[in-house]
Amino acid sequence: MGLRWLLNRLVVTIPVFFTVVTAVFFMIRFAPGGPFDSEKELPPGVKENLAAKYHLDEPLYQQYLRYWGDLAHGDLGPSFKHANRTVNEIIAESLPVSAELGLLALFWAMLIGVSSGIVAALKRNTLWDYIPMSVSILGICLPTFVIGPLLVLAFAIGLDWLPVAGWESWEHRVLPSITLGFAYAAYLSRLTRGGMLEILSQDFIRTARAKGLSEARVVLHHALRGGLLPVISYLGPAIAGILTGALVTETIFHIPGLGRFFVESALNRDYTVVMGTALLYFALIFVCNMLVDVAYALLDPRVRYE
Amino acid sequence: MSLFQKFWLVRSSITLARIAAAAAIAIGIATTGCTARSGGDGKTLEVGNGAEPKDLDPHITTGVPESHILQNLFEALVSKDAKTLDPVPGVAESWTISKDGRVYTFKLRENSKWSDGSPLTAIDFVYSWTRLLEPKTAAEYAYQAYYVKNGKAYNEGKLKDASQLGLKAIDARTFQVTLEQPTPFFLSLLFHHSLYPVPQKAIEAHKEKWTRPENFVSNGAFKLEKWEMNKVISVVKNPNYWDAATTTLDRVNFWPIEKADTEEKMFRSGKLHVTDTVPLEKISHWQADKSGVYNQHPYLGVYYYWFNVTKKPFDDKRIRQALALAIDRTRIVKYVTRAGQIPATFFTPPGTGGYNPKPRLPADLSQLDKAKKLLADAGYPNGKGMPPVEVLFNTQDGHKKIAEAIQQMWKENLGIEVTLVNQEWKVYLDTLRTKSYQAARAGWIGDYNDPNTFLDMFVTGNGNNRCGFANKAYDALLDEATKEQDVAKRLAIFDKAEAILMEEMPVMPIYIYTRTFLKQPEVTGWFANVEGMHQMKFVRLATKSVQ
Numbered sequence: 067m068g069l070r071w072l073l074n075r076l077v078v079t080i081p082v083f084f085t086v087v088t089a090v091f092f093m094i095r096f097a098p099g100g101p102f103d104s105e106k107e108l109p110p111g112v113k114e115n116l117a118a119k120y121h122l123d124e125p126l127y128q129q130y131l132r133y134w135g136d137l138a139h140g141d142l143g144p145s146f147k148h149a150n151r152t153v154n155e156i157i158a159e160s161l162p163v164s165a166e167l168g169l170l171a172l173f174w175a176m177l178i179g180v181s182s183g184i185v186a187a188l189k190r191n192t193l194w195d196y197i198p199m200s201v202s203i204l205g206i207c208l209p210t211f212v213i214g215p216l217l218v219l220a221f222a223i224g225l226d227w228l229p230v231a232g233w234e235s236w237e238h239r240v241l242p243s244i245t246l247g248f249a250y251a252a253y254l255s256r257l258t259r260g261g262m263l264e265i266l267s268q269d270f271i272r273t274a275r276a277k278g279l280s281e282a283r284v285v286l287h288h289a290l291r292g293g294l295l296p297v298i299s300y301l302g303p304a305i306a307g308i309l310t311g312a313l314v315t316e317t318i319f320h321i322p323g324l325g326r327f328f329v330e331s332a333l334n335r336d337y338t339v340v341m342g343t344a345l346l347y348f349a350l351i352f353v354c355n356m357l358v359d360v361a362y363a364l365l366d367p368r369v370r371y372e
Numbered sequence: 373m374s375l376f377q378k379f380w381l382v383r384s385s386i387t388l389a390r391i392a393a394a395a396a397i398a399i400g401i402a403t404t405g406c407t408a409r410s411g412g413d414g415k416t417l418e419v420g421n422g423a424e425p426k427d428l429d430p431h432i433t434t435g436v437p438e439s440h441i442l443q444n445l446f447e448a449l450v451s452k453d454a455k456t457l458d459p460v461p462g463v464a465e466s467w468t469i470s471k472d473g474r475v476y477t478f479k480l481r482e483n484s485k486w487s488d489g490s491p492l493t494a495i496d497f498v499y500s501w502t503r504l505l506e507p508k509t510a511a512e513y514a515y516q517a518y519y520v521k522n523g524k525a526y527n528e529g530k531l532k533d534a535s536q537l538g539l540k541a542i543d544a545r546t547f548q549v550t551l552e553q554p555t556p557f558f559l560s561l562l563f564h565h566s567l568y569p570v571p572q573k574a575i576e577a578h579k580e581k582w583t584r585p586e587n588f589v590s591n592g593a594f595k596l597e598k599w600e601m602n603k604v605i606s607v608v609k610n611p612n613y614w615d616a617a618t619t620t621l622d623r624v625n626f627w628p629i630e631k632a633d634t635e636e637k638m639f640r641s642g643k644l645h646v647t648d649t650v651p652l653e654k655i656s657h658w659q660a661d662k663s664g665v666y667n668q669h670p671y672l673g674v675y676y677y678w679f680n681v682t683k684k685p686f687d688d689k690r691i692r693q694a695l696a697l698a699i700d701r702t703r704i705v706k707y708v709t710r711a712g713q714i715p716a717t718f719f720t721p722p723g724t725g726g727y728n729p730k731p732r733l734p735a736d737l738s739q740l741d742k743a744k745k746l747l748a749d750a751g752y753p754n755g756k757g758m759p760p761v762e763v764l765f766n767t768q769d770g771h772k773k774i775a776e777a778i779q780q781m782w783k784e785n786l787g788i789e790v791t792l793v794n795q796e797w798k799v800y801l802d803t804l805r806t807k808s809y810q811a812a813r814a815g816w817i818g819d820y821n822d823p824n825t826f827l828d829m830f831v832t833g834n835g836n837n838r839c840g841f842a843n844k845a846y847d848a849l850l851d852e853a854t855k856e857q858d859v860a861k862r863l864a865i866f867d868k869a870e871a872i873l874m875e876e877m878p879v880m881p882i883y884i885y886t887r888t889f890l891k892q893p894e895v896t897g898w899f900a901n902v903e904g905m906h907q908m909k910f911v912r913l914a915t916k917s918v919q
Contacts, residue, residue, distance in 0.1 A: 099798025103805070104434060105814075107835030108512055111528030115510035149427035150580045151601070159601055218637055230637045231629070233603065320629050320638075322602035335798050 072356075079352055087137070090344045091130055094337055101146035101335040120146060133341070142345075143338035147331070153342035156327060161346070163233065164323035167246065167315070168308040170239055172301075174247035175254050180297065182251075183258025187266060187293070188285065198255055205252025214245040214318040231320040242319040246312055250304060257300055262293035291365045298365065302358035306350040415622035417895070417913055420635040420647040424602050424628040428583040430565040431504050431511040436817070436904070437648075439565050441605060441626050444908045445590040446568040447613070449478055449497065449547070450559050454910050455899045457821050459559040463492065463569065463591065464547070473554030473857050478547045485612040486571055487588075487595040494541035500570045502534050513566035516819075519558060521550045556857055557725065557822035563905075564820060593619050593909035602628060619909040639665075639890050645913065646895060650888040652770055655711050658890065665890045668712045669900040672721055673817040673885035674826065675713075677763070677778075680810055681878050682840035685761065690750040692877040695761075695811075697743035698785040699778055701882060702735045708777050709770070711888045716881035719873055720866070723902060725822040727863045732874035733881065740785055747786055755787025764793045765813035766800040774882070775813065804838045814838070815885070821903060823866045824854065830873060841878035 102108065102116050117123040121132060136143055142153035182198040189195055205213075218241060222230045232238050265271065266289055274284050313325040324343065331339035422437040430442055451462030464478035484492035501520065504511050505527045518524040521538030525531040538550030551558065561567065571582070571589035578587045588596040593613050598606035605626040609619050627644065629635040632651040638644045650658055650666070658666040679686040679695075686692055701715030714722075717731035744754070752758040763779065765771035772794065779790040795803060803809050818825040829836035831847050849869040856862040873879070887904050894914035898906055 097798070098802040099796075102512070103798055103801040104512070105801065105816075106434075106819075107805075109515045109518075109524075109527075109835060111507075111524070112510070112512055112514050114529075115507045115514075115527070116512070119508070119510040144580075147426060148424070148601070149432045150429065150583050156601070215633065215637075223637060223641055226641070230641045230643060231634050232638075232643070317631050318634055320603075320627070320631075320634055322600060326602060333796065333798070 075356060083348065086344065086348050087134075087341070088130075090341055091133060091337075092126075094332070094335065094340045095126065097335065099335055101337060103335070120144075142342040145331075145336055145339050147334045147336040147339070153338050156339065157324065157342060157346060160322055160324040160327060161309070163321060164309050164312060164316070164325055166239070167242055167312060167321060167323055168305070170243035171247035171250065171308055171312075172305065174244055175250035177251075178247070179251035179254025180258050180294075183255040184262055184285065184290075184293075186255065186259040187262035190263065195259075199259070202252035202255045205248045208248075210245050210249065210314045211318060213248055214241070214315060217241050217245055218318075231318070233319070233321045238319075242315050242321060245318070246308065246315045250308065253300065253304075254297060257296045258293065261296040262289060265289045265292040268292075295362065295366060298358055298361045302354040303351060306347060306354045309350060415620075415913065417621050417624045417646070417908065417911060418644045419624060419626050420629050420638070420644050420649075420889075421605075421626040422628065422648040423630055425605065428588070428596065428599070428605075429580075430568040430570060431500075431509055431513070433565065434512050437626075437628065440906070441607070442565040442568065443563075443905060444592055444594045444607060444624065445588075445596060446565070446592040448563045448568055450562040451907075452560075452563045452903075452905065454897075454905075454907055455901060457560075457901050457903060457905070459562070462562075467559075473556070474551050476549045476551070476558065477542075478549070480545045480547060481614055482545070483614050484591070485614070487590050487592075487610045487612050488571075489612055490573070490589075491544075492569060492591050493544040494547035495544070496569045496572060497547045498539045498541045499572045501539050501567065502537060503570060503575070504566055505537065506534075511566065513564070516561060516564055516566045519551050519553075519555045519561070521552050523552070554855060554857055556854075556859070556862060557820060557824060560725070560820050560822060593907070594624060597623075604628075613909075615909065620912055621908055624908050636890065639892075645892045646898065647890045650711075650890060652710075655888060658888075659710075664893055666888070667891055667900065668886050668888050669904075670714065670721070670723070670902055671817075671885040671887040671904055672724060672821065672902040673815055674716055674719060674721055675774075675813075675815045675882045675885060676716065676719070677880040677882065678804070678809070678812045678814055678839045679878055679880065680807055680812075680839050682807055683810065685758065686810060688750050689876060690746040691752075692880075694743040694746035694750070694786065695782060695788075696733060696877050696880040697739045697746070698737070699781045699880070699882070700737050701733075704774060704777055705883050708773050709883065711886050713883040713886050716883050719870060719879065719881045720823050720826040721818070721884045721902070724818060724826065725863075726859070727823045727866055729823075729867060729870050732871065737785065743786065747788075752788075755789075758788055760789035760791050762791050762793055762810045763813070764795065764800065764803060764809040764811065766797045767794045771813050807838070807840055811880075812838070814879075817885070818903070823863070824850075827853075827866060827869055827873070830878065839878045841876065843872060843876060846872045846876075 102113070108116070114123070121129055124132070133143070145151050145153055145156060148156065186195040186198050218230055221228045221241060228237050228241050271284060271289060274288050309324065312323060313329045315321070316323040316325045327339055328343045331343060421440055423435065425438040425441060426433050426435060428438065428441065428445065430446060433439070433442065448462045449464045450459045450467070452458065453460045463480055463484055465481045467476055467478045469476055480492070480494060486492050501517055503509055504517050505514055505523050507527060507529050514527045518527070522531055522536050523538070526534060526537055540548040542548055569591055574582045574587055574589045581587060585596050585599050590596065590610070591613070593610055593615065594607035595610040597608045598604065605628070606623060607626070608623045609621065610616065613619070629638065632649050635644065635647050635649070636651055636654055639647050679692045681687055701717070705713040705715055715735040717733040717735050718729035720727060720729050722728045747753065747755065761782070763775050765775050772792070775792050779792060782788045782790055804812055816826060816829070828834060828850055830841050831837065831850050832842040846869055849865055849872070853862050853865040853869065856865060891898060895911060896914070897910040897912045899910070
């Protein structure tokens, strides 16, 4: 492991990067409808002016090369929909918000999911197992746009403990992060349970118990490392997804995060924002998958990279 | 390990989790308790505003949410009465119109200032309108200034010399506009945000970033203080505004809340004073509510279906007429849309610029027999032999419900099969533009309070003529109307044109829009008008905390 492995990964990723940029660039431009299509038709003179301003009148290959040129300088271009913002600015403003929301959601997910999964594995085929697993089915099946408003009705409007929407103070973080984390908690509890069950049936666990180690040490020190492997694999892409895909939660709770731009830009045909968010997502997945591999190496002694 | 130890291990990890969660919620409650339902300080108005603005540059924006904010940041040359929408002095305290209706001379107020204290002069208006027409600005509403002499030529790049435009600053307080031809509704056009004055110094210094709060300069009752994308736009009272004495609010917060549900919940929890809309499913609940927060007003817009006259089956006038007569508009507004809309027995909303069109369509099924006969004449008695009609709408629940109702009505009443097709917004626009549809849902909101904004789109070749309607008699009437200066004569011409429209039926009007919103009772001075325009300088907020 080490530098050679890292360089190896980077080299493999570069052609993927090129493919992503090219594919997204052309796909979004071939979709019917353009960024300035509106219900009220623009006079031809106005349309020409708009096209000239955003270089949409250039031949496609020239626009493509122009994009690479800007990308080399780290310039993701101006947004077509939000006329006075650049993509860099949009990402800089909304990514931290999504990141905070995502991390809080993960916190809830890990807290509820992993602990209930461990308990379910230890107390297999008892109520401690059945109840969390049934609730997790609910979490997997109920979409966020059902859970969110239900929580709002209960805690914000009914009990008046928390605000309905927004992202200002500490209280505003609670409901959105629980809503977002609920589905992930459901998956995590099942994965943890499965992973733990597999590990707990291994010989080395029997040895550890036979040697007289306390149950706490057996579970938390020996079993958990291996039992969490499926969780780690799941978390890699999940982290990338939670940062960019929380569209519904962000819309329900009026949170100025990146997820909304991710989806709305495609619907608006905002070419530059689509490209910018797609590339960001790509970078996130790359980093997260790398971290997953590193975590694997640390957790599982059977894995070794040269 | 003993049973007891196992039990303890399990219990403790769960307990830990519970404690953490409870602590979080407890902190939440402790800090929330007092402020969750605050009614505010009585001087800050919280308004739901639909979507995040595209920009706050009056020359760049096109949408309604932006116009709500801009009409409070800027003041037009000629403003609108808050209740009647009649032209009233704005930046211009008086004006004269030449006998031929081509030259307008505006006298600006003596104490006109920008929000940074610098004087607002006629030169600012020349600069602003020139910038609107400047090709580099790529303003989508540049055509609002095509009424100005040489405006179109300059915007299309055919004319390079801006001094040839019909705009002149005779002196610091006198702004003169020369039009291409007499335009009777020119004064009501002036309220459109594209014709607001924009700050030359700020734009030249900061380019596109001039709309950032730290650079923003405007001339209206409020100035921009905060703009957090997708979160809130906050404007504060502008002390340099000539009528600042009328403004009692210190601050207005515009919340770009896209989800109507969320907005309604925020209203219920006391975070908003006024909402932008009411979720469709909640309308009947709020209509029954006695507290008076529900508001419903006619709006300057019409909901209709296009008939593609360039393709079968709608190239046959009889089929268009038959289908238009075979829907029960009253049932649709009563049971499907349910927000007090008016069945559209005409195309132009009544009251538009004083125009009241003659009803030429039934509001119910009273002419169904005529419809059946028309269909039979066209060769499809009782719908036999008629291929299914495709109805297109952009993906949205409301449009789907209406389309389903109409599908059922045409089946029951005429025996015609209908297939429903929904497309994503941009794809739908593309389909309309290329005329690759048979019948398509559409809505048209008036740009200004005059019938011309509704009727000129049917002129042959007009960019907004999505159905291919081409009628020489109609074109001639519209042309005549734009030149006629006598108001009554002009409205009579429009009615004649509309008669042709309702005879040829290239569109099937369904209902006239209403605006629905919720408003806390302590908000007053929020006048209803068909354009949904609300100037916050007239709005008063009584100090009262909301329960």
